[in-house]
Amino acid sequence: MKEEQNMPQIVEFPERPYVGVRGTITMTTFGLVADRIGEMVGWLADRGHAPAGAPFLRYEAINLPEDRLVVQAGVPVGVPVGGPVEGEGDIFAASLPAGRYATESHHGHPDQLFGVIEALLQWGAEQGLAWDITEKDGTEHWGCRLELFRTDPRAEPDMHNWDTDLQFRIV
Template identity: 50%
Template sequence: MHHRTEDGPVVEPVVVERAEQPYVAFRGRVRTDGFAALADRLPELFGWLAARGTEPLGGPFFRYNLIAPDGEFEVEAGVPVALAPKPEGDVRAGVLPAGKYATVTHFGHPDQLFAVASALYAWGRAQGLPWDMTEAADGEHWVCRLETYRTDPRVQPDPAKWETELAFRLLG
């Protein structure tokens, strides 16, 4: 099922069931132009895990907890693990919840992810799928909205060739 926003990308979402997933992360409040500050800390997180003998179980992700109307986000920059070491300093440990997720894989530059996320959101609404999200005065509070980077930039330095998966948790 293709879905295209008025002038946006074509997305072919799939609804999948996911098991819970432990992770470690840094949390921050950022604006779109401030994401690099959080993303740039991911190597530090990988190093922190390596120092504790813990292997990542996949690519790093951004978990959007709050999307505020003023363009600010509360986001976690995280790495999935089998078992999280004890948190230290500003490293947090958490668990991505099990459940049904609407997912879509984007091949291309991360600059296009906002349009892909908007198309996934519109697709879910068009399908009558209820997002696991609460709208409040300070914005959208998501139980689990993920952007997972499947491409290692050390292996493929060209962002136009990156693979990114978006996964938004559904109610029920």
């Protein structure tokens, strides 16, 4: 049975602080960055902070023909009473930019996201949206392109039951 697809939405988001790590990876080495989410959650807990939302991957640069991506793994943080969280080592503190984002939700295995991403990009083209993206030498440089992981893999190990949100910033 084919699952019903939601229609993409356009949502206005404020600036959102987070801690993250960055890496240059290939399509088969995502774990080098993504697997550090748990480490960052623990790092925050050690400092008395809890995540303020779903962890995410932020795509900065994508060059599929050369199989090279610059990706961040991030964990949102609230602004604590003592001020913002400071980075340490290769964990840095930053903020996702405020603005309008095209959003789409996906229920299922992350391997199925490619089709959902293609559909969102196509929908944006049909709506006449301009993405926050520049292209140089075959590489897409995104202002803010996110995959947010709403399912805790410790609570739901079956990846076919995971929920992922896409948020692509609009110019």
